[in-house]
Amino acid sequence: MLMLFITQAVQLLLVSLLVFGFFVLFGSLVIRPSVIEAWTGSAPHYTGPLHLISDALFSVAVFLPGFAGLYFTVQAVIDQNYRKEFFRRIEDDLQQAIGVRKVYTTLRTHLAPGAGTSRF
Incomplete structure (x- = not known):
């Protein structure tokens, strides 16, 4: 939000x-x-x-x-058309950023065994 x-x-x-x-x-x-x-x-x-x-x-x-x-x-x-276009674009960008973050943290956890407790 x-x-x-x-x-x-x-x-x-x-x-x-x-x-x-x-x-x-x-x-x-x-x-x-x-x-x-x-x-x-x-x-x-x-x-x-x-x-x-x-x-x-x-x-x-x-x-x-x-x-x-x-x-x-x-x-x-x-305006529903503006909202749909505007929010869909932003929502897609946010979902992509969250997905990349999840992949990054998962890979980091699997590649470095001690990194799972890190703040990052």
Whole structure:
């Protein structure tokens, strides 16, 4: 279960980072300071040394990937086709790893008589 959780968390992180990168890039290229001023009612405030991303753009670019990540997680849990494909692949990998481990420990026990009591 831990392996499934870690794999799902990595997928969630990648989706969120991609959405964040898209919104930051798209927003910095398309949304001009005059548009930010019209929407927020005040001049855009920039934090950081390069002044490339306004605080409002950063806030939106953080909120939307968080929401997209939540949606992705819920969809991954609810969608049976995704679950079947995702869990089957991970389950097959885990079964193979456990099988290789069993063969390794069995061979080690048979080849080295004192190795059966080892921690490995």
